Amino acid sequence: MTEPGGLKRDLRLRHMVMIAISGTIGTGLFLTSGKTVATAGPLGALFAYMTIGVWLVFVCQAIGEIATLLPLPGAFTSWGARVFDEAFSFQMTWVYFTNWALTIPAELSASSLVVSFWLPEGSDFPLWIVPLIIIVALVIINLLGVKMYGEAEYWFSILKVVTIIVFIICGILVDAGVVGGTRYGVDNWKIAGAPFKGGFKSFLSVLVSVGFAYGGTELSGVTAAESRNPHKHVPKAVNTVLVRIAFFYILSIFFLACIVPNDDPRLLNSDGTVVNAPFTIVFLKAGMRGGADYMNAVIFTSVISAANSDFYVATRMLLSLANNGWAPKFVGKTNKRGVPYVAVGITTLFSCIALVMIYAGASTVFDWLVSIIGSLIFLIWVCILFLHFRFRQYWKAQGRTPKDLPYQSWGYPYGHYLAMVIATCCVVASWYLSIDSKPSMSMYSGPEDPKYIAARTKWAQGLLGAWFPWLQAITLYFGWKFYKKTKIIDPALADLDTGRWIPAPRDPSSGEEKPKPRWRQVLSNFV
Numbered sequence: 001m002t003e004p005g006g007l008k009r010d011l012r013l014r015h016m017v018m019i020a021i022s023g024t025i026g027t028g029l030f031l032t033s034g035k036t037v038a039t040a041g042p043l044g045a046l047f048a049y050m051t052i053g054v055w056l057v058f059v060c061q062a063i064g065e066i067a068t069l070l071p072l073p074g075a076f077t078s079w080g081a082r083v084f085d086e087a088f089s090f091q092m093t094w095v096y097f098t099n100w101a102l103t104i105p106a107e108l109s110a111s112s113l114v115v116s117f118w119l120p121e122g123s124d125f126p127l128w129i130v131p132l133i134i135i136v137a138l139v140i141i142n143l144l145g146v147k148m149y150g151e152a153e154y155w156f157s158i159l160k161v162v163t164i165i166v167f168i169i170c171g172i173l174v175d176a177g178v179v180g181g182t183r184y185g186v187d188n189w190k191i192a193g194a195p196f197k198g199g200f201k202s203f204l205s206v207l208v209s210v211g212f213a214y215g216g217t218e219l220s221g222v223t224a225a226e227s228r229n230p231h232k233h234v235p236k237a238v239n240t241v242l243v244r245i246a247f248f249y250i251l252s253i254f255f256l257a258c259i260v261p262n263d264d265p266r267l268l269n270s271d272g273t274v275v276n277a278p279f280t281i282v283f284l285k286a287g288m289r290g291g292a293d294y295m296n297a298v299i300f301t302s303v304i305s306a307a308n309s310d311f312y313v314a315t316r317m318l319l320s321l322a323n324n325g326w327a328p329k330f331v332g333k334t335n336k337r338g339v340p341y342v343a344v345g346i347t348t349l350f351s352c353i354a355l356v357m358i359y360a361g362a363s364t365v366f367d368w369l370v371s372i373i374g375s376l377i378f379l380i381w382v383c384i385l386f387l388h389f390r391f392r393q394y395w396k397a398q399g400r401t402p403k404d405l406p407y408q409s410w411g412y413p414y415g416h417y418l419a420m421v422i423a424t425c426c427v428v429a430s431w432y433l434s435i436d437s438k439p440s441m442s443m444y445s446g447p448e449d450p451k452y453i454a455a456r457t458k459w460a461q462g463l464l465g466a467w468f469p470w471l472q473a474i475t476l477y478f479g480w481k482f483y484k485k486t487k488i489i490d491p492a493l494a495d496l497d498t499g500r501w502i503p504a505p506r507d508p509s510s511g512e513e514k515p516k517p518r519w520r521q522v523l524s525n526f527v
Contacts, residue, residue: 025160025248026306027110028213030299032370033253034260034278036206036213038267041197042189042257048203048210049253051422053245056214058419059381061409062388063218064238068407071230072499073320076218076384081324083390083494086486090326091476092383095469097317099376100310101350103215106369107307108134108354113366114277114300118293131354134304138311138351142344145337149312156305163298164248167279170291171255180286188261197262204429205437208374208465211426213249215377216309217241218384230501235407252279259285311347318343326480364457371465375430379469382423385416397491434459434466 036045063076072078077096080088108131115130116123141152170179177183189195196203259282260267266281277299283291319340322332334340357365392412395405402408409416437459444452480486 025157025164026213026216026302026309027107027299028209028215028370029249029252030277030279030302031110031113031366032209032213033256034267034281036209037253037257037260037278038262038264039198040202040206041194041262042254043195044197044203045206045257046250046253048206049213049245049249052207052210052214052426053249055381055419055422055426056217056245057242058409058411058415059384060217060238060241061411062384062416064235065405065407065409065412066388066391068230068234069405070496070499071234071501073316073323076380076387077317077320078324079387079391080383081489082496083387083394083489085481085488087477087481087484088383088387089324090480091473092380093317093321093324093326094476095376095473096380097314097321098472099215099373099380100314100317101347102369102376103373104307104310104314104347104351105354105357106366106373107303107310108351109357109366109369111300111303111307112358114296114303117277117280117296128355128358131351131358134307135348135351135354137304138308139344139348141308142311142315143335143337143339143341145339146312149308152308153305156301156308159298160302160305161248163295164252167282167295168247168251168255170286170288171252171259171282174282174286175255175258179288182285184259186258188258191261191263193262201433205433205462207426208378208430208462209370210374211377211381212370212374214245215373216306218380219309219313231406256282307351311344311351314347314350315340315343318346368461368464371461372468375465376469378423378427378430379473382420382427385420385423388416389413391496394489394491394494395496398494398496400496430462430466434462437462 033045036048039045040048066079067075070079070082077093078089080086080090080092111130111134112127115127119125141148173179175184198205256278260278264281266284267278277296279299280292280295283289283295318327319332319334321327322329322340322343331342331346332340333342388409392402395402439452439455439459441447441452444455446452
């Protein structure tokens with residue numbers, strides 16, 4: 001089924017749910033979680049994931065409500081032109097594309113970090129070969145169409161889900177001393193620096209990297225335009241977010257923090273960059289080298305999966321920009337499979353940035369990108385919540401009720417108010433820390449002191465990450481507004497119908513759908 005814009009509705013329910021899961025479990029969880037524990041301590045890390053998780057749950061509910069009604073190409077980046085101002089959609093689409101154009105090199109840089117686990121110390125293996133092979137694979141997958149992309153993500157996601165479950169089970173056994181011979185319990189929560197390492201300020205400092213870890217959960221809104229049944233698939237995808245956050249993230253971080261102490265040198269280099277994936281360290285501490293190798297292999301496939309999703313979203317954002325006249329029309333050209341092949345070519349060029357960046361140090365580049373991407377994700381989530389409030393206001397202004405919606409977000413409006421409070425605190429905290437954390441020369445032996453250089457680099461990362469997304473958004477919004485002289489849309493004139501998906505009438509002779517067994521209902525909350 002081909003839709004306006006050249007896309008095809010080839011994604012099934014299993015694809016949609018697994019893509020949502022795949023977006024949640026990736027490089028952020030497997031790599032940055034160790035740095036979070038090392039910086040904020042076990043309880044600080046746990047609270048950080050819980051805080052951002054609450055915010056994200058209501059962001060996904062907002063996405064579910066509007067994407068079910070209007071499964072548009074470009075998803076939530078297109079809503080601004082309907083319920084606020086065209087210039088808002090212009091800036092949001094470019095910002096979201098920037099997010100994924102930078103995330104792809106971040107994921108590819110991470111791939112070289114993961115592979116280095118298997119290399120002997122001092123190896124001269126050219127790490128740039130690893131992302132190059134992945135880039136070729138991504139181009140092939142994405143040129144074969146959205147169905148191929150969905151299938152690839154489906155199987156990648158199954159592997160990740162199974163591995164997280166295995167990790168949690170192993171975490172319980174290792175923590176209890178059944179495996180490895182050492183009973184950890186919560187002893188690592190009582191050592192120096194625990195449970196809150198560095199106090200409240202350190203807790204605030206890890207929120208951006210936690211945002212990076214959660215980034216991609218909102219993909220169910222982007223894939224709605226290529227879903228066979230948005231009314232069924234989108235709500236299903238967004239309603240499993242809370243359970244997935246609680247199970248996959250919170251439990252994983254809890255057992256990770258129990259087994260790996262926050263001062264373990266394998267978590268961070270002396271300059272604060274990532275050394276090893278913390279999940280592999282758990283298996284190494286249990287004396288399970290084979291398990292560590294397996295875990296590292298899964299993390300490697302997760303990097304490929306995450307990069308695949310990033311690649312897909314970046315091409316769809318370019319397609320949306322071209323279709324709306326915000327980028328040259330030729331960028332939106334699609335082939336017979338519904339693939340925006342010009343957008344694929346442009347995204348491939350951005351992917352190749354990773355090959356150059358590796359020469360600057362994969363771990364260093366990864367940390368710089370995480371700082372920027374985490375703040376970009378915060379900006380996008382704030383915009384989504386803002387547009388959802390506007391949508392409800394316009395919906396009511398046109399004499400419609402929430403009961404007229406194919407799906408209603410639960411928790412509205414109070415849950416969304418809570419999410420906006422969390423969002424405001426996180427953004428303001430990142431701004432404050434970016435200014436306050438500037439290192440003083442008097443605390444170090446001189447400008448050549450490695451510790452001073454590391455502290456100054458970290459400060460520069462925070463400064464760029466905290467302010468770049470907002471400056472970009474403001475510049476794009478007002479630049480387009482003045483150039484096109486766009487106006488804020490009158491609620492009575494807002495178009496809330498064009499692009500609505502109308503389900504085909506159900507055949508009455510097919511009978512009622514049989515209820516699922518209880519075990520399948522429980523399992524569906526996870527997969």
